[in-house]
Amino acid sequence: MTTPNADRRRGDLVRLGLISLVVIAALAAQRPPAVVPSAAPLEAVSAERASHIVATLAAEPHPTGSAANHAVRDGLLAALSDLDLETEVQRTVAVSERFGGATAALVENVLGRVPGHQGDAAVLLVAHYDSVPTGPGAADNMAAVAAILEALRAITSGPPLANDVIVLFSDAEEIGLLGAEAFAAEHPWIADVGLVINLEARGSSGPSVLVETSGPSHALMRAFADVVPYPNASSLATAVYELLPNDTDFTVFAERGLPGFNFAFIHDAAHYHTPRDALDTLSLRSLQHHAEHVLALTRHFGDADLGAPAETPGEAVFVDVLRRWIVRYPQSFAVPLALATAALWLAVALVARRRGFVRWRDVAFGAGAALLSGVLVVALGIGLVAVLEAAQPAIAERWIAAPYRVETTMAGLALAALACTWFVARAARLVATPLALGLGGALVWTVLAVASAQFLPGASYLPTLPVLGALAAAGAIVMSRARPGAASWHAWVLTAGALPTLLLVPPFISEGFIALGVHLAAPALVLTALAAWLLTPLLDALRGPRPWLLPVLLVGASTGMLVAGAQRAAFSDRQPAPSHAAYATDPGAGVAYFVGPHPGGDEWSRAFMDEAPATLEAARALLPGTPIARAGMAPVLDLPAPVVDVLADTHSGDERRRTLRVGAGRDAIQLSVHVRTIAPLDVVVANRPIRGTLLADGWHTLRLHGPMAEGMTIELITRGDEPLEVVLVAVSFDLLTYSDLGLPPRPAHLMTAPSRLGDAVLVRRTWTLE
Numbered sequence: 001m002t003t004p005n006a007d008r009r010r011g012d013l014v015r016l017g018l019i020s021l022v023v024i025a026a027l028a029a030q031r032p033p034a035v036v037p038s039a040a041p042l043e044a045v046s047a048e049r050a051s052h053i054v055a056t057l058a059a060e061p062h063p064t065g066s067a068a069n070h071a072v073r074d075g076l077l078a079a080l081s082d083l084d085l086e087t088e089v090q091r092t093v094a095v096s097e098r099f100g101g102a103t104a105a106l107v108e109n110v111l112g113r114v115p116g117h118q119g120d121a122a123v124l125l126v127a128h129y130d131s132v133p134t135g136p137g138a139a140d141n142m143a144a145v146a147a148i149l150e151a152l153r154a155i156t157s158g159p160p161l162a163n164d165v166i167v168l169f170s171d172a173e174e175i176g177l178l179g180a181e182a183f184a185a186e187h188p189w190i191a192d193v194g195l196v197i198n199l200e201a202r203g204s205s206g207p208s209v210l211v212e213t214s215g216p217s218h219a220l221m222r223a224f225a226d227v228v229p230y231p232n233a234s235s236l237a238t239a240v241y242e243l244l245p246n247d248t249d250f251t252v253f254a255e256r257g258l259p260g261f262n263f264a265f266i267h268d269a270a271h272y273h274t275p276r277d278a279l280d281t282l283s284l285r286s287l288q289h290h291a292e293h294v295l296a297l298t299r300h301f302g303d304a305d306l307g308a309p310a311e312t313p314g315e316a317v318f319v320d321v322l323r324r325w326i327v328r329y330p331q332s333f334a335v336p337l338a339l340a341t342a343a344l345w346l347a348v349a350l351v352a353r354r355r356g357f358v359r360w361r362d363v364a365f366g367a368g369a370a371l372l373s374g375v376l377v378v379a380l381g382i383g384l385v386a387v388l389e390a391a392q393p394a395i396a397e398r399w400i401a402a403p404y405r406v407e408t409t410m411a412g413l414a415l416a417a418l419a420c421t422w423f424v425a426r427a428a429r430l431v432a433t434p435l436a437l438g439l440g441g442a443l444v445w446t447v448l449a450v451a452s453a454q455f456l457p458g459a460s461y462l463p464t465l466p467v468l469g470a471l472a473a474a475g476a477i478v479m480s481r482a483r484p485g486a487a488s489w490h491a492w493v494l495t496a497g498a499l500p501t502l503l504l505v506p507p508f509i510s511e512g513f514i515a516l517g518v519h520l521a522a523p524a525l526v527l528t529a530l531a532a533w534l535l536t537p538l539l540d541a542l543r544g545p546r547p548w549l550l551p552v553l554l555v556g557a558s559t560g561m562l563v564a565g566a567q568r569a570a571f572s573d574r575q576p577a578p579s580h581a582a583y584a585t586d587p588g589a590g591v592a593y594f595v596g597p598h599p600g601g602d603e604w605s606r607a608f609m610d611e612a613p614a615t616l617e618a619a620r621a622l623l624p625g626t627p628i629a630r631a632g633m634a635p636v637l638d639l640p641a642p643v644v645d646v647l648a649d650t651h652s653g654d655e656r657r658r659t660l661r662v663g664a665g666r667d668a669i670q671l672s673v674h675v676r677t678i679a680p681l682d683v684v685v686a687n688r689p690i691r692g693t694l695l696a697d698g699w700h701t702l703r704l705h706g707p708m709a710e711g712m713t714i715e716l717i718t719r720g721d722e723p724l725e726v727v728l729v730a731v732s733f734d735l736l737t738y739s740d741l742g743l744p745p746r747p748a749h750l751m752t753a754p755s756r757l758g759d760a761v762l763v764r765r766t767w768t769l770e
Contacts, residue, residue: 011488015495022502029323030507032207032265032285033230033292042157045150045295047288053079053146054279054287057129058138061733064105064130064172065669065706072129076110076169079149083156085112085167090187093686093712096176098247103176104685104714106706109183110169114156121194121306122164123298124260125151126180126249128173133669133733134758135277139265143282144199145169147290154295161302164192170249175705180249184256194306196260197297198250199290202401204276205283206267206514207232207323208290211241212250215259218316218330224261225318225326227300229292233326234319236508239458240515263293267514269401273754276576317461321503327461334460338446338453341464341471345446348475349439357484358439362432366440369428370533374526376424377417381525384416384562385518392566395518399578399598399753402517409565410513413521415558417528422551425536434540435484438474441533442467462508466501470534473497484537494538505531571749578753579746581605582760583634583735584622587641592634593619597757599629604746608632622764623729624674624699626757637740640665641765642728647713654719658769662704663711664730666763671704674727677718684715716769724769735759 036046057075062068073089080087090109097103110129113122127144131137148167155165166189170179184190196214210233213220217235224231250262265286271277318328329337352358388409389396395403403409428437445467453460473493477484484490505527512524532539539550571577579602585592594609601609609632619631648659664671675681676699683690683702690702704712708730716724736746736759752758 011491015491018495019498019502022499023506025322026503026506027510030207030232030510032283032289035284035288043154045147045154045288045291047150047284047291050146050150050287050291051279051284053149054138054142054282057145058131058136058142058279060136061133062129062131062137063133063669063733064107064175065708069130069171070108073108073110073171076129076145080110080112080167083112083149083152085114085152085156087112090183092182092186093688094172094178094182094185095685095688095690096178096181097690098176102683102690102702103178104690104702104704104712105172105175105178106712107171107179107182109171109179109187111183111187111189112152112167113189114152114161114165116161116163116165116302118162119164122166122189122192123301123306124193124196124253125165125167125294125298126170126196126198126253127200128170128179128249130171130174130179131277132174132273132754133760134752134754135274137277138279138282139201139204139277139286140272141173141199141201143201143287144290147199147287147294150291151294151298155298155302161299163194163302163304163306165298165302166193172705173249175703177247177249177252180252184252193253193258195301196250196253196258197294198248198253198260198262199294200248200250200262200264201266201286202264202272203266203269204271204281205286206265208263208265208286208293209233209237209511210261211264212238212254212262213260214250214254215257216313216315217318218314218328220259220261221316221318221326221328223300223304224297225328227296229296230289230323231320231326232289232323234461234508235317235458236319236462237511239456261293261297263290265289267407268405269514269517270404270406270575272401274400274578275751315458317458319461319504327465331457334453334457334464338449338460338464341449341468342446344468344471344475345439345442348471348478351475352435352439352478355478355481357478358433358436362436363439363443365432366428366437367443368440369424369437370441370444370530373421373424373529373533377420377525377529378522380416380420381413381521384413385521388518388562388566392569394569394571394575394577395566397577399580399755402514403569404575405568406518406565407514408561408568409518410510410521412558412561412565413518413525414509414513414528415554415561417525418532419551419554419558421529421532422539422554425533425539426547429540433484434537435474435478438470438534438537441530441536442470442474444530445470445534462504466505466531466534469497469500471497474537491538498535498538501531501534573748576749576751577602579604579750580753580755580757581609581735581743582757582762583738583741584619584762584764585634585636585639586622586764586766587636587639588765590636591618591622592636593622594632594634595619595623595626595628595757596630597627597755598753601630602750604744604750605630607744608634623762624727625701635741637738639761639763641763642671642730643711644726644728644767646769656718656721658716658724659713660716661711661713662728664708664763666709666730666732668708668730668732668763669705670731671708671712672729672731673702673704673714674729675700675716676725676727677722679718679720679722682717684717685712726767726769728765730763732761733759735761
């Protein structure tokens with residue numbers, strides 16, 4: 001025979017186990033799907049098959065204009081031809097003023113087309129194939145290219161779709177979305193596009209997340225929910241993404257009003273844009289997830305009427321649950337649902353007050369304590385990160401997108417936030433009942449629900465659905481007339497009411513930590529604290545005879561995770577630290593310097609660079625507009641200097657137009673053109689006007705990309721006959737190939753830093769155009 005206390009403890013253990021399983025399932029569901037082997041049927045997609053594309057085409061950095069980029073271009077043409085697609089290369093000069101600078105590039109977009117049996121409209125599949133100069137780009141973005149090729153192989157192995165499928169492997173995305181701009185502005189196929197699917201990456205692993213939609217999202221998400229086998233999507237993610245300064249090729253098409261989907265994976269961002277962005281760090285599960293999205297959506301929209309009006313127009317609020325289902329409703333429901341939540345909170349609070357379960361001042365106290373816990377966890381997080389940075393320099397490093405294997409550190413911070421919230425709640429429990437504290441926390445969530453519904457409706461589901469569950473459970477208890485916690489079934493009702501919180505909040509906190517990084521973790525920490533506060537009545541009901549056990553476990557686990565995270569983040573041969581070094585010279589002036597943008601540097605670069613003021617001043621004068629924090633004298637190599645040919649010099653009224661052919665004079669892929677003038681200056685590249693970026697002291701800067709040994713034609717237009725001082729700086733990224741510089745070998749635990757000075761060789765020449 002068991003006692004009531006034993007039955008209660010047994011029930012508590014079952015409920016704790018259930019809560020733990022739900023949280024684990026919610027977090028585990030964020031993993032990408034398993035890799036399908038290469039022996040899979042032809043109609044399926046296989047990341048193992050697609051990985052051979054990555055191995056072949058992402059073996060080395062291939063930035064726009066490089067010989068390696070041209071080899072990738074040819075490889076893509078061959079891959080599309082093997083699928084019997086109509087192919088072509090769009091070769092043109094594109095200009096852009098995105099990313100805070102004026103840029104022009106000779107782009108080479110690789111295009112293919114699969115004809116449909118109706119051909120009224122087309123689905124456009126987009127992935128850029130260029131990489132940054134500092135990394136081979138296996139994840140960013142050859143994984144996307146391989147996923148599209150694998151999906152095309154599966155599509156072409158079956159019956160033809162109704163609509164055409166166009167594939168755009170764009171060039172020059174990394175320097176300003178120039179390939180996508182060129183296609184959208186010039187190519188005749190753009191007129192046929194009815195839907196766009198773009199793939200990207202900002203890391204080397206993780207789920208392929210829907211980060212952005214364009215067009216009527218309610219209709220798009222209806223199709224998405226019906227056909228995508230492993231959905232990972234939320235309107236909160238897309239809403240937050242739109243607030244951040246993020247641009248991908250998808251931006252170009254969204255700005256033109258084309259509907260579509262933008263997917264990216266973002267875990268393991270430490271490899272982003274670095275030499276470690278290689279096949280051995282790429283998660284094939286992420287590639288598999290990319291390919292599954294493309295195949296499912298292309299098959300669906302390939303047979304859909306892309307020109308028909310949406311059956312369900314307007315925007316949607318949506319979120320996936322356990323990567324199995326999509327909860328969605330019209331965005332117009334957001335405000336009424338939030339107001340209904342507020343009404344439910346008021347009704348539950350009134351009934352609880354009338355029956356003597358709570359006092360208004362205790363509810364207000366609970367709301368204040370919930371807000372206080374949010375403030376305290378932010379302060380705690382800042383302090384813990386400062387300690388981690390002092391103990392582990394790798395966590396303080398800002399020149400990589402995130403510390404290595406940062407998930408462990410993030411878990412430690414989240415557990416620390418839970419422990420802090422527990423201590424605040426226990427102190428508050430001395431003043432108010434668990435129900436009053438829970439209603440206070442629910443009030444905070446209700447205010448967030450109403451505010452988000454009004455100002456950021458895509459985010460409104462996150463506060464609304466969890467607080468609705470908690471209020472429904474509280475309402476059932478207060479309506480039963482039994483004092484809260486007195487009946488054994490109360491804990492089960494509270495557990496059921498916690499399910500929306502347990503299913504929706506932990507995955508978003510996890511992805512929020514990854515997206516924002518350890519140094520911007522405050523929003524995720526606050527959400528962790530508020531979620532715990534919303535569950536205060538449930539946690540109090542489950543505290544058992546040893547209420548001290550949970551905080552001890554939380555503090556211990558947090559400490560262990562933070563220590564382990566610091567150890568896992570350490571730099572090593574497999575996790576190299578970024579190293580900054582470049583060589584800048586003006587052969588005509590007989591000067592040369594080693595330069596770097598990072599104060600302090602590393603043990604390798606400190607052997608030939610320091611922060612001596614005189615050297616720094618001279619190096620900065622050599623490279624207008626370039627951030628230089630360290631410099632050192634270097635030998636002057638006999639390198640070919642940039643060239644300028646004046647092709648024409650004409651006057652029209654007070655306007656003077658100088659037409660120049662500028663080139664690097666050597667095998668370089670970037671040419672910076674700096675023009676100093678007092679008078680207003682207009683620049684024209686390939687018959688397109690573009691504003692030069694105005695720097696200090698009257699310098700205007702334009703960056704040209706492509707095979708700069710061939711050069712590019714530009715026009716400089718001024719008012720009057722004022723002389724122009726023109727500085728050209730030709731840039732290649734091959735520093736360590738010049739043995740005459742006498743540089744020591746770079747240690748294995750260091751790598752090229754992901755910056756525009758990473759292993760760069762810059763050669764300057766100056767002209768005065770009278």
